[in-house]
Amino acid sequence: MDIYLVRHGEAESERTSPERPLTRLGRDEVExxxxxxxxxxxxxxxxxxxxxxxxxxxxxxxxxHLQPALGVRQVSGLLPQDDPDIAKADLEGAExxxxxxxxLPHLNRLAAxxxxxxxxxxxxxxxxxxxxxxxxxxxxxxxxxxxxxxxxDNRSVVATSICQGNSKVKMSG
Numbered sequence: 001m002d003i004y005l006v007r008h009g010e011a012e013s014e015r016t017s018p019e020r021p022l023t024r025l026g027r028d029e030v031e032x033x034x035x036x037x038x039x040x041x042x043x044x045x046x047x048x049x050x051x052x053x054x055x056x057x058x059x060x061x062x063x064x065h066l067q068p069a070l071g072v073r074q075v076s077g078l079l080p081q082d083d084p085d086i087a088k089a090d091l092e093g094a095e096x097x098x099x100x101x102x103x104l105p106h107l108n109r110l111a112a113x114x115x116x117x118x119x120x121x122x123x124x125x126x127x128x129x130x131x132x133x134x135x136x137x138x139x140x141x142x143x144x145x146x147x148x149x150x151x152x153d154n155r156s157v158v159a160t161s162i163c164q165g166n167s168k169v170k171m172s173g
Contacts, residue, residue, distance in 0.1 A: 001094065001095075001096070001097060001135070001136050002042075002097045002133055002134070002135050002144070003091050003094065003097060003098055003099070003100070003133075003134050003136075004037075004042065004044060004097070004098070004099040004100070004131055004132070004133055004134075005099075005100055005102070005107050005110065005111060005126075005131070005132045005134065006033075006058060006059075006062065006099060006100065006101045006102070006129075006130070006131045006132075007058075007101075007102065007103065007104065007107055007126040007127070007128055007129065007130050008022070008026075008030075008052075008054040008055045008057070008058040008101060008102070008103060008128065008129070009022045009023075009025075009026030009027060009029050009030040009054065009057070009058050009061075009128050009129040010022065010023050010025050010026030010029060010128040010129070011023060011026055011053075011054040011128075019053050020052075020053060020054050021053050021054060021057060022054055022057045022058065026054070026058075026128060026129065027057070027061065028149075029128060029129035029149035029150075030057075030058050030061045030062065030129045030149075031061060031065075032129070032149045032150060033062075033129050033130070033131050033147045033148070033149055034061055034062050034064070034065035034066065035065060036147050037062070037065065037066060037131060037147060038065050038066065040145075040147070042066060042097075042133075043066070043097060044066055044068045044096075044097045044098050044099045045068055045069055045070050045096035045097060045098060046068050046069075046070035046071065046072075046073060046096075046098050046099070047059045047062055047063050047066070047068050047071070047072045047073075047098070047099040047101060048072075048073055048074070048075040048078065048098060048099070048100050048101070049072065049073075049074055049075070049078065049100075049101040049102070050074070050075075050078035050079050050080075050101070050102050050103060051074040051078075051079075052079070052103065055078070055101045055102055055103065056072075056074070056101075058101045058129070059072045059099075059101040060072055062099060062101065066099070068099070075090075077090065078100060078101075078102040078103070078106060079102075079103070079106065080102075080103040080104065080105060080106050081105075081106070082106055084106060084109040084110040084112075084113045084119050085113065085119075087100060087106075087110050088110065088113050088114060091114070092136075104126060107126050107132075108122060108124070108125075108126060111123050111124050111126075111132060111134070111143070114134055114141040115134070115141055115142065115143060123143070124143060124146065127148055127149075128149075129148070129149045130146060130147065130148045130149075131146065131147040131148075132145075132146050133145050133146070
């Protein structure tokens with residue numbers, strides 16, 4: 001089964017807007033990744049987010065393109081400092097593909113926990129609006145591919161990666 005981890009798009013600074021909504025660039029980058037996800041035939045039953053505005057907006061943009069049958073919902077366990085074991089338990093109990101939209105450092109720690117069993121071991125980087133597809137193979141998870149928007153260090157919208165052992169995968173294209 002596939003699950004998709006998505007970092008929210010670029011957000012306004014707290015100084016500019018305390019609620020930190022997505023910037024215009026942030027919205028555009030999330031749109032790019034969502035459109036590419038459609039071309040990769042990504043299907044999810046639901047999209048879950050942390051409840052923080054920038055994650056909610058990112059989830060809503062993804063939902064416009066992916067049309068999850070169960071819609072978009074806020075769930076606990078996806079805040080920046082939350083314990084990744086909470087989300088891992090939810091993922092391992094999932095029966096259908098789902099998407100989690102969240103924040104750093106939580107997404108880094110969750111991906112590391114899934115792939116290596118150690119939340120402190122870095123396995124993938126999440127620039128704003130990045131999507132990482134994780135696939136469960138028996139009792140183990142692996143990174144199948146990543147999508148990132150154009151413009152992050154002159155990378156293209158797609159960066160395909162396969163996790164090799166416990167090495168860190170840097171998304172570059």
